[in-house]
Amino acid sequence: MKKEFKEAIEDSPIIAAIKDDEGLKKCLTSESRVIFILYGDICNIPDIVETVKSSGKIAMVHIDLIAGLSSKEIAVDFIQKYTRADGIITTKPALIKRAKELGLYTILRLFVIDSMAYSNIEHQLRTAKPDLIEVLPALMPKVLAKVCKLSTVPVIAGGLVSDKEDVMALLQAGVVSISSTNEKIWFL
Incomplete structure (x- = not known):
């Protein structure tokens, strides 16, 4: 995992x-240095990523949730070629492998x-x-403590x-960050 990404994750316990x-x-006014993009389509994802990047934040695209993209490796090529995304989030190991080949940060959900x-x-x-894993649902501190030990x-x-x-509770269990769509959490 590249140093900048690792530092951003460690310095930003809350990911918007x-x-x-x-x-x-x-999210642009939050202290989150890393932003998970969980929406968009093939027409607007370049603009969404550019908005995040122009605010100095790291843009991670949840590729499985972008309308118009398939679950094939070519979708990763599209994100890499047509956006300035720093990396991807996915549930698909094959997409993680392709993203790593292209030099993108990777999170396996x-x-x-x-x-x-x-x-x-x-x-x-x-x-x-992957560079990191994201475990859902978060509200299992005992289970997450075990995952942190084996990961x-x-x-x-x-x-x-x-x-x-x-x-x-999650930070005490050993997770490095918490991702949330709950805007109240972004500003704790």
């Missing part, structure tokens, strides 16, 4: 995750909904080799975080 244009405007999903984490890490890369927690108490 945006899901609409209103969130885009608000994992949904830990049961023991089978939990036991599959090590395999996913070995296969995809070979830093862990981000996301989903359902609603207050400072949640944030503190």
